[in-house]
Amino acid sequence: MMKTKQLKLLIVIGVVLLLCGCWNYSELNDLAITTSLGIDKEDDKYLVSVMIANAKSAQISAKEGQSQTTVLEGKGKTLSEALENIDLKSPKQIYINHLSAIVISDQVAKEGINKISDFLLREPESRKKFYLLITKEEKASDVLKILTPLESLPSQSIASNVQEAKEYQAVTNDMIYSVFINDVIERGIHPVLSSISIEGKKDEAQKYQHLEQSQPDAVLKLGPLGIFKDDKLIGFATKKESEGTNIILNKVDKSIVEIKYNGGYIVSHLESPNTKLNISFKNNKPQIDLKIKAGGSIAEVNCDIDLTDPKEIAKIKTNTEKELKKTIRQALNMAQKKYQTDIFGFGLAFYHKYPNQFKKLEKHWDHDTFANMDINVSVEIDIETKGSLEQSIRKEEA
DSSP states (O other): OHHHHHHHHHHHHHHHHHHOOOTTOOOGGGEEEEEEEEEEEETTEEEEEEEEEOHHHHTSOGGGOOOSEEEEEEEESSHHHHHHHHHTTOSSEEEOTTOOEEEEOHHHHHHOSHHHHHHHHHOTTOOSOSEEEEESSSOHHHHHHOOOSSSSSHHHHHHHHHHHHHHHOSSOOOOBHHHHHHHHHSTTOOOEEEEEEEEEOHHHHTSGGGGGSSSOSEEEEEEEEEEEETTEEEEEOOHHHHHHHHHHTTOOSEEEEEEEETTEEEEEEEEEEEEEEEEEEETTEEEEEEEEEEEEEEEEEESOOOTTOHHHHHHHHHHHHHHHHHHHHHHHHIIIIISOOOOSOHHHHHHHHOHHHHHHHGGGIIIIIITTOOEEEEEEEEEEEBTBOSSOHHHHHO
16 A cells, blocks of 8 residues: 555656746747857947847748848947847847857957856856857957858858867867856966957948859958957967967867978878977976977978988978977967966966965966976977878979
8 A cells, every 4th residue: 555655656746847847948939049149349338249040031942032140239338238138129038048159359358358257157048168259350240240151150150160270270279168267267377269350341241142142242260369368368379379379288180381392392281289298396497398299191292302212201200390399489489478478278287286386486477487487399290191192293294
């Protein structure tokens, strides 16, 4: 009898649990799914732009001439007020759980983005896994409005660009919001963010008609890294400095190195460059050794050379290593001398291994210890393949 009652009780509890719903549940048709968000400043107020996926028009042929996205804007002294003003313009509730990217103008980033970070951390509907980017001399709202022929939503284009660039280019990285915030609050490291700009006629590229052209009026282009000190943007790296920074940070899957050789050029592909950081104290001074290893293959030959000669391959290897080392040095010099900001997390590494010693240096770490630190760099590249040709075309024609 007791077992029967217990069984009935379990069945009742199970049914009750199945009938329970979320307290803030909303019908999908009542939500405006926001895929990306832009943040600018105008008249000392936040100008927030939200890109909303137009699910209805997505089911209609592109020939109908209906945009698959809508960008709404709102102003406010706070982000919450700006979003509330957007809600007043939207027939559906703004829903940001599906954000793929947030674009922040460089103007806002220079003032600091702690207020933005605080809002997003407290926002229960935010997943904290979206890409974070900054503009370079552009309004974030303009970036969101650029239509692209290769993706149905501009936010998908931004996300795809970030993913592809991270895999095949060393200039940008795929910084997500949660990692950025961790770099802001951690000791001994400052964050970097990829930049994004508009190349072409942005006014024309905001019109649906430009998608019907074989050559778009404008495209979104990822650029070099923005350098932060805490939560404030303090400047931008160059292309080479960005490449070196990402290699040091182990955020590169593939890269290319071009060297001058025999009156021409040789280009090598680098595969999975890996940087190992060794730290120590010597004479009460922090010491850093960077050891970079990568596999490589010759991708392009634009000079006379015998690729069957081991001595030539050895020279290519040596020159390629020198060129990569030069790129690493450019990145280190930029961070140490130009910005005096430890974006590599060397201080964090010392804090974890030598917490007591680091605490004594922490107050003056960036502009003193890090800025004047000698950093040893060694590079080793294994040129494994020469492609499908043993000789260059020039050599074979000779």
